[in-house]
Amino acid sequence: MQRKREIYSIRQMGASVHDMKNYFEGNVNYLLSFLPIWLTKQEKVEVKRRAEICVKCKHYSDKQCNKCSCKFPAALYAFDKQCPIGKW
Numbered sequence: 097m098q099r100k101r102e103i104y105s106i107r108q109m110g111a112s113v114h115d116m117k118n119y120f121e122g123n124v125n126y127l128l129s130f131l132p133i134w135l136t137k138q139e140k141v142e143v144k145r146r147a148e149i150c151v152k153c154k155h156y157s158d159k160q161c162n163k164c165s166c167k168f169p170a171a172l173y174a175f176d177k178q179c180p181i182g183k184w
């Protein structure tokens with residue numbers, strides 16, 4: 097039920113299909129990242145790099161980016177996503 101509400105709220109924010117794809121991809125990659133073979137070494141390095149940048153960013157609060165409204169950690173695992181202010 098809460099999941100349905102979350103998806104509905106994404107639509108209310110005017111999210112594009114691309115944003116929703118990133119949201120879905122990021123959550124799936126995050127969940128499957130617990131499998132040792134799911135992410136490549138390069139993707140793991142990218143997730144760590146993004147996390148280090150985001151936690152120091154003034155737009156990051158309460159596990160969310162206040163610029164693009166993406167939730168963490170899913171945003172870190174959506175590899176097509178770009179930081180809205182070009183930090184990664």
Ligand code: SF4
Nearest residue numbers: 150153156161179183
């Ligand atoms: S995605 Fe970009 S703007 Fe958002 S918290 Fe991370 S570094 Fe900051």
